[in-house]
Amino acid sequence: MKDYIYEVARIRVMENGLLTGADFEQLLAAPDRNAALAYLADKGWGGGAGTLDAPAMLKAEEDAAWALMRELLGDGRELDILRLTRDYHNLKAAVKDGYAASGLPPERLYLEGGTIPAEEIREAVREEHFDRLPDAMQEAAATAWQTLSRTGDGQLCDTILDKAALDALTAAAKEAPDPVLAIYAVTTAVSADIRIALRAAAAGKSAAEIVPMLAEVPDINSTLLAEAAAGGRSGAAEYLRSTPYGVLADALSRSMSAFDCACDNLMIERIRPQKSEALTLGPLAAYVIARETEIKSVRLLLTGLENGLPREQIRESLRQCYG
Amino acid sequence: MNMGMLSDNLGIVYALLGAALATFLAGSGSAIGVGMGGRAAAGVLTEKPELFAKVLILQLLPGTQGIYGLLVAFVVLGKIGILGGTAPTAAEGLLFLAACLPIGVAGLISAIHQGKASVASISLLAKRPDSFGRAMLLPAMVETYAILALLVSLLTVARL
Numbered sequence: 001m002k003d004y005i006y007e008v009a010r011i012r013v014m015e016n017g018l019l020t021g022a023d024f025e026q027l028l029a030a031p032d033r034n035a036a037l038a039y040l041a042d043k044g045w046g047g048g049a050g051t052l053d054a055p056a057m058l059k060a061e062e063d064a065a066w067a068l069m070r071e072l073l074g075d076g077r078e079l080d081i082l083r084l085t086r087d088y089h090n091l092k093a094a095v096k097d098g099y100a101a102s103g104l105p106p107e108r109l110y111l112e113g114g115t116i117p118a119e120e121i122r123e124a125v126r127e128e129h130f131d132r133l134p135d136a137m138q139e140a141a142a143t144a145w146q147t148l149s150r151t152g153d154g155q156l157c158d159t160i161l162d163k164a165a166l167d168a169l170t171a172a173a174k175e176a177p178d179p180v181l182a183i184y185a186v187t188t189a190v191s192a193d194i195r196i197a198l199r200a201a202a203a204g205k206s207a208a209e210i211v212p213m214l215a216e217v218p219d220i221n222s223t224l225l226a227e228a229a230a231g232g233r234s235g236a237a238e239y240l241r242s243t244p245y246g247v248l249a250d251a252l253s254r255s256m257s258a259f260d261c262a263c264d265n266l267m268i269e270r271i272r273p274q275k276s277e278a279l280t281l282g283p284l285a286a287y288v289i290a291r292e293t294e295i296k297s298v299r300l301l302l303t304g305l306e307n308g309l310p311r312e313q314i315r316e317s318l319r320q321c322y323g
Numbered sequence: 324m325n326m327g328m329l330s331d332n333l334g335i336v337y338a339l340l341g342a343a344l345a346t347f348l349a350g351s352g353s354a355i356g357v358g359m360g361g362r363a364a365a366g367v368l369t370e371k372p373e374l375f376a377k378v379l380i381l382q383l384l385p386g387t388q389g390i391y392g393l394l395v396a397f398v399v400l401g402k403i404g405i406l407g408g409t410a411p412t413a414a415e416g417l418l419f420l421a422a423c424l425p426i427g428v429a430g431l432i433s434a435i436h437q438g439k440a441s442v443a444s445i446s447l448l449a450k451r452p453d454s455f456g457r458a459m460l461l462p463a464m465v466e467t468y469a470i471l472a473l474l475v476s477l478l479t480v481a482r483l
Contacts, residue, residue, distance in 0.1 A: 005442055009366025012449035094465055276364070278443045 007072040014068065015275075017044065018323025020296055022130045024301070028315060032056065033305040034310075038300065054302050058295055065291040066113055066319040069284065077115075078281055081172045081181045082288055086114035086163035087121070091133075091141055094118075094125040097158060099148045109192045136171070140164030155203070159213050164190055166215030175295055178281040184289060189217045191263040194236055194252070197229035219244050233259075257317060264319040266292050272322065290322030337416030341423030342396035345476065349392025349430025349469075356357035356385025356438025363445040374448060381445050385437040385460045387397050388430035391473040395426045398480050415483060429472030437465040452462040 023043070030036040037052040046057035047064065049218040069076045095108040096102075102109075110118035116134065130142045140161055148157040166189050173185035193214045200210045210226035220243060228239035233256070237249040251262030267289060274286035297319045304314035329336065360382035367378055399419055402408035411419060440462035447458045 003359075005362040006366040009363040009442070009446055009449060010369055011366075012446040013367055013370035016450060276443075278439070278446050 004281055004284060005279055007280055007281075008283045010068075010072065012155060012216065012281050015287065015290075015323060018290060019043070019298070019321060020323050021321050024297065024315075024318055027298075027301055028311050030305065032132045034303055036302060036305055045298075054299075058299055059293050060239070061291070062113065065288055069288060072284065073148055078177050079181070079285055079288060081117045081169070081176060081185050082285065082292075083113060083115045084168055084185075085165060086111045087116060087134075088161055088168065088182070090114055090118045090121045091125070091143075092158065093139060094122045095141065095144050095148060095161070096154060097122075098145070099152075136168050137164065139162070143306045159200075162192065162196060163213055163215065166196075170215050170217055178285055180271055180282040180285040180289075184285065186217055187267050187270065189215045189261065190220055191220070191248075191259070192215060193220060193225060194229075194240070194259070195247075195256070197225050198233060198236055198256075201226075201229035261317060261319060268293060268320045268322050269280065286322070293319045294321070294323075332410070333413040334411035334416030335403055335405075337371075337413065338399055338411055338419035339405075341416075341420035342399040342422075344427040345392040345395045345399070345423040345430070346389075347392075348427035349434065350389040352431035352434030353386045353389030353392075356388070356434040356436075356441065357382060359438040360385060360441040360445065363442040367445055367449045371449065371452070374452060377448055377452070378445050380474075381441045381448065381462065384441050384459070384466070385434045386433035388426075388437075388468060388469045391426050391469060391476075392430050395423055395473065395476045395480060398422060398477065402480065402483065410430060411483075418483055419480065422476055422483065424476075425472040425479075426469075426476040430469055433465050433469040433472070437462050437469075440465055 012020040023039075026039055027036045030039060033054070034052055035052060037057065040046070040057060041052065045061055046053075047060045051057055051060075064077070069079055071104070073079070081098050090110050097104070097109055106118065106122065110122070112118065114121075121133065124130060125141060125145065128145065130138045133141055139164075144157045144160040144164075147160060148154065169185045169189050173182040173189075176185065196213050197210055200213055207223065207226040207230060210229060211222045214222040214225065216222060222238055224293040225236065228235045231238070233252050237252040240246055240252060245266075247266060248259060248262045251258040271282075271286040271289055274282040297317075300317045301314055304317065330368045360430045362376075364378040367374055385461075397406070402411075403416075403419065404410040444458040444461050447454055447461075
């Protein structure tokens with residue numbers, strides 16, 4: 001079995017640069033968004049360019065995490081699972097943009113950093129050459145495109161592609177080269193299943209209609225979840241309490257944003273044991289997940305500061321730190 | 324070498340086999356352990372070159388087993404008529420072989436595990452550069468068992 005001794009040792013040093021709870025307290029104490037950006041720039045965020053442009057800074061940090069992985073792993077295919085959701089986001093954007101011809105610039109619609117370039121997906125969909133897409137995407141892309149062209153129902157198109165994304169994630173989890181990647185895929189699929197079930201139930205779908213929209217994930221019974229979703233967030237929370245994901249139930253009862261936060265926190269808790277791993281791919285995957293979660297927290301914090309939200313409200317939305 | 328010559332020197336053959344195993348097994352373990360430590364050290368030094376001296380010590384910790392194996396092999400060679408002493412009988416040769424096994428086998432296994440402990444300690448040092456003492460103590464614990472094996476091998480060889 002391949003080991004990752006050099007790579008993990010480098011990641012251990014890089015983990016020192018992750019933001020801690022104390023850093024977030026400093027950021028919360030900042031008088032305004034610019035002061036928070038200046039603090040981040042002092043910590044080396046934005047590639048040391050000293051920029052106070054928040055989107056550029058956050059993008060530079062996202063790119064830096066993946067650039068490090070490419071440096072350590074070559075093409076970084078081992079971590080493809082972490083990028084799968086971007087591919088399906090881009091596919092959804094390509095199908096909808098191809099149908100509606102929104103004319104929006106690609107950078108507003110597509111995410112960088114997927115396993116295949118967004119431009120390739122866009123071209124394949126625009127020219128209806130779905131065979132240019134990866135095998136797992138082809139059927140879903142063609143079905144979503146035909147459905148949207150025939151019915152104009154964007155929600156149905158979303159349902160098809162969301163399901164395909166979840167199926168791809170759960171399939172990848174079974175062949176994941178490290179348990180951390182399987183944890184990521186399953187936790188992501190579970191939280192997505194719950195969101196889909198609640199959204200569909202709110203749109204008046206029956207349990208029988210909801211079940212096919214959900215991915216099959218361990219420890220979650222699709223039928224029971226679909227039935228529970230009819231009772232709204234509290235119904236789904238009640239069902240969650242009977243599963244190993246009971247820790248998410250209280251947050252789900254409160255609000256969807258609290259639920260999103262709890263899902264991210266659960267992920268961080270589950271990857272935390274990687275801090276004591278020295279030989280496997282796990283710490284690398286954990287680092288990428290931790291960085292993406294950290295960047296998400298900073299984005300929420302900056303948005304909160306910009307909109308003048310109360311500090312306590314911003315604090316509640318922040319994710320747990322891995323660092 | 325014909326079969327008659329081989330049977331006449333069977334004692335030396337067994338003893339040499341023991342010396343070879345002590346050197347080869349313990350040395351291989353050390354090579355693996357030091358190699359693992361080296362890769363972890365390189366990872367840390369890429370980002371923090373100032374930790375060179377500290378990580379070098381941690382990297383070298385699994386190297387001692389190879390030296391122990393070499394030491395036992397030298398003592399054996401000094402007693403079987405190669406560097407000194409007299410040629411052993413077949414029975415004595417087998418005893419030399421048996422005496423070399425503890426440091427050979429325990430050296431191999433302990434060096435590999437000490438290498439893994441060193442890798443973990445180098446990671447600890449990367450996170451907390453001020454924890455060098457603790458980081459060194461943890462892989463050093465594994466050394467105990469290599470020293471016990473060395474003692475058994477050395478005392479036995481010395482008595483033969």
